Amino acid sequence: MAGGVLIAGRAVRQGWRALAMALAVLALASPAPAEGAPKPRRIASLNVCTDQLVLMLGARERLVSVTFLAADPSSSALAEEARGLRLNRGRAEEILPLAPDLVLAGDTAATPTVALLTRLKRRVVVVPLALTLADIPRNIETLAGAIGEEAKGRRMIARFREALARLIRDASPPPGPKPVALLVGPNGVTSGEDSLTGAIIAAAGFANGAAGLGLSGVGRLPLERVIGANPDLLILSSLKVEHPSLAGGFIRHPALERAFAGRRKIRIHHHVWACGTPLVLGAIERLIEARASLRGARRAGRR
Amino acid sequence: MSALPQAPAPAPAQARAMGAQRGLLLPALGVLLVAIFAVSLGIGPAEIGMREVWAALTGAGTDASRIIILEVRLPRAILGVMVGATLGLAGAALQGFLRNPLAEPGLIGISASAALGAVLTLYTGIAAAFTLALPLGGIAGAVIGVGLLQVLAGRGGSALTLILAGIAVTAMAGALTALVLNLAPSPFAALEIVFWLMGSLADRSFAHVWLALPFMAVGWGLLATLGRPLDALTLGEDTAWSLGFPVGDVRARLVLGTALSVGAATAVAGTIGFLGLVVPHLLRPFVAHRPGALLLPSALGGAVLMLLADIAVRLPFPGNELKLGVLTALVGGPFFLWLIIAYRRRLP
Numbered sequence: 225m226a227g228g229v230l231i232a233g234r235a236v237r238q239g240w241r242a243l244a245m246a247l248a249v250l251a252l253a254s255p256a257p258a259e260g261a262p263k264p265r266r267i268a269s270l271n272v273c274t275d276q277l278v279l280m281l282g283a284r285e286r287l288v289s290v291t292f293l294a295a296d297p298s299s300s301a302l303a304e305e306a307r308g309l310r311l312n313r314g315r316a317e318e319i320l321p322l323a324p325d326l327v328l329a330g331d332t333a334a335t336p337t338v339a340l341l342t343r344l345k346r347r348v349v350v351v352p353l354a355l356t357l358a359d360i361p362r363n364i365e366t367l368a369g370a371i372g373e374e375a376k377g378r379r380m381i382a383r384f385r386e387a388l389a390r391l392i393r394d395a396s397p398p399p400g401p402k403p404v405a406l407l408v409g410p411n412g413v414t415s416g417e418d419s420l421t422g423a424i425i426a427a428a429g430f431a432n433g434a435a436g437l438g439l440s441g442v443g444r445l446p447l448e449r450v451i452g453a454n455p456d457l458l459i460l461s462s463l464k465v466e467h468p469s470l471a472g473g474f475i476r477h478p479a480l481e482r483a484f485a486g487r488r489k490i491r492i493h494h495h496v497w498a499c500g501t502p503l504v505l506g507a508i509e510r511l512i513e514a515r516a517s518l519r520g521a522r523r524a525g526r527r
Numbered sequence: 528m529s530a531l532p533q534a535p536a537p538a539p540a541q542a543r544a545m546g547a548q549r550g551l552l553l554p555a556l557g558v559l560l561v562a563i564f565a566v567s568l569g570i571g572p573a574e575i576g577m578r579e580v581w582a583a584l585t586g587a588g589t590d591a592s593r594i595i596i597l598e599v600r601l602p603r604a605i606l607g608v609m610v611g612a613t614l615g616l617a618g619a620a621l622q623g624f625l626r627n628p629l630a631e632p633g634l635i636g637i638s639a640s641a642a643l644g645a646v647l648t649l650y651t652g653i654a655a656a657f658t659l660a661l662p663l664g665g666i667a668g669a670v671i672g673v674g675l676l677q678v679l680a681g682r683g684g685s686a687l688t689l690i691l692a693g694i695a696v697t698a699m700a701g702a703l704t705a706l707v708l709n710l711a712p713s714p715f716a717a718l719e720i721v722f723w724l725m726g727s728l729a730d731r732s733f734a735h736v737w738l739a740l741p742f743m744a745v746g747w748g749l750l751a752t753l754g755r756p757l758d759a760l761t762l763g764e765d766t767a768w769s770l771g772f773p774v775g776d777v778r779a780r781l782v783l784g785t786a787l788s789v790g791a792a793t794a795v796a797g798t799i800g801f802l803g804l805v806v807p808h809l810l811r812p813f814v815a816h817r818p819g820a821l822l823l824p825s826a827l828g829g830a831v832l833m834l835l836a837d838i839a840v841r842l843p844f845p846g847n848e849l850k851l852g853v854l855t856a857l858v859g860g861p862f863f864l865w866l867i868i869a870y871r872r873r874l875p
Contacts, residue, residue, distance in 0.1 A: 446730075
């Protein structure tokens with residue numbers, strides 16, 4: 225039960241998620257079908273991240289429902305693939321009539337639904353939110369095991385680990401202080417070191433500007449602090465399809481544009497790194513490129 | 528052309544005392560406004576000392592502090608003055624015209640309908656395609672809100688009828704605002720109801736100042752012409768008419784001026800309640816209860832109070848500020864209750 229202990233340990237660290245985590249432990253502890261047992265044929269997914277992982281593992285034809293977010297290009301990288309599937313909003317009433325033999329859920333939302341479905345003796349597997357790069361292979365393994373695609377899962381994990389190692393090796397971080405990157409999204413939301421986006425920024429060889437502003441997890445930064453922080457690279461996390469909102473106005477505020485005019489900025493779509501999938505490699509690659517050009521610009525400036 | 532209308536003249540001694548008091552009131556409010564405006568520029572999550580604020584204003588200082596002061600805090604303070612002046616002025620004008628101490632754009636539903644208009648244009652993307660749509664939406668909402676009030680409360684309705692009609696309009700507009708935000712495609716929209724119901728000046732920019740200012744200025748101009756008609760109306764509608772101020776004409780200017788200024792203010796800062804209620808009451812004793820003389824002091828006083836409120840929302844949790852409506856309701860709510868109690872005593 226090493227996995228259980230690990231998850232329980234995290235539940236202590238993150239008090240508010242304790243309930244969902246306990247459910248996850250229960251789900252993981254329930255006897256998983258042995259390899260070779262009949263694969264679940266009617267999979268319902270209640271979380272945009274499990275939606276995408278199932279699609280990536282090539283089990284689209286066995287999905288009876290995915291979340292409405294899966295088909296929304298601003299939240300999902302696989303919106304095209306999700307089109308045509310039945311969409312749900314995480315309600316038990318939507319799921320039960322579909323008679324799924326496996327329900328996949330995340331640990332943040334739809335918790336009452338998960339509790340209800342578990343009580344009704346549905347097989348529920350909770351895949352926790354990935355908070356580190358190491359969580360990604362672990363989640364793929366959990367999910368691939370649950371849907372009976374162990375071999376595909378192992379291949380995906382091997383490819384992910386290999387690509388990640390290659391990216392980090394080729395990036396060859398130079399000696400000396402790391403450049404500082406600060407991420408801001410709609411509403412001034414930023415990611416500190418204790419988050420998946422934070423781990424991605426760190427893997428690309430940046431120091432996270434949010435740490436200097438006293439933030440370790442996901443939090444909000446006031447506009448003034450973003451401008452005052454003066455990072456080497458500003459990462460704008462934006463939605464691919466932007467619908468008008470006040471929140472989106474934050475990253476278009478004239479003060480932000482003025483403060484970072486003519487300086488390094490990079491825009492990474494939220495859906496690329498919102499979920500722990502192999503797609504995050506693309507974000508790491510783009511950040512490493514940005515770091516290299518930052519160094520080039522600095523050297524040119526010195527000459 | 529009849530003889531030039533004369534405002535009802537107070538007794539000479541009273542007039543002199545009043546003149547002295549009034550003469551002091553405006554400069555005092557002006558000095559207070561300038562001082563609080565300066566303090567407002569010095570407050571925010573980025574710690575910038577007053578000396579550095581001055582340096583930034585005069586074009587010196589670091590790039591970061593200059594941008595923070597000139598592009599974040601300055602538009603915020605200017606917008607605070609504009610919105611506060613609008614609410615104070617509109618409150619004084621409405622109280623004077625309706626001869627109702629409880630009238631105020633927030634309470635009688637004008638702000639809520641303006642917010643609905645602004646929300647409709649912003650979240651449907653109309654404002655993104657055509658920038659002026661945002662203030663125009665707010666103004667259109669305000670006009671519809673006033674229209675509904677006229678239908679519900681009617682001409683010459685009692686003070687209570689107007690407040691009840693205002694509650695109905697506010698409830699309907701609030702519900703429709705929530706509906707629009709829930710249906711809006713943006714994942715952030717549903718949470719932004721707090722901004723529209725409670726109001727805020729956080730992270731506003733000069734874009735908002737320029738967007739709202741022309742409409743507000745025209746609105747202020749219209750409301751400012753109401754000074755003498757409002758004084759005349761204290762003598763009754765017939766007397767006012769005989770003095771050259773037909774009530775219909777006065778009402779048209781009041782409605783248009785309020786809709787333009789409050790509509791544009793709400794479109795950029797959300798609904799901010801109670802300010803327009805409190806300010807005229809605080810200042811009325813200084814102008815010998817003359818509604819016409821109350822207009823300009825109320826505009827200045829509204830600006831002062833708005834800046835004070837906007838400073839107060841930033842102090843307790845830097846970087847995670849309160850919404851303005853939280854504060855104005857905390858102060859204005861008990862004041863409103865006290866007014867109702869006082870008003871009831873005067874009724875038979």
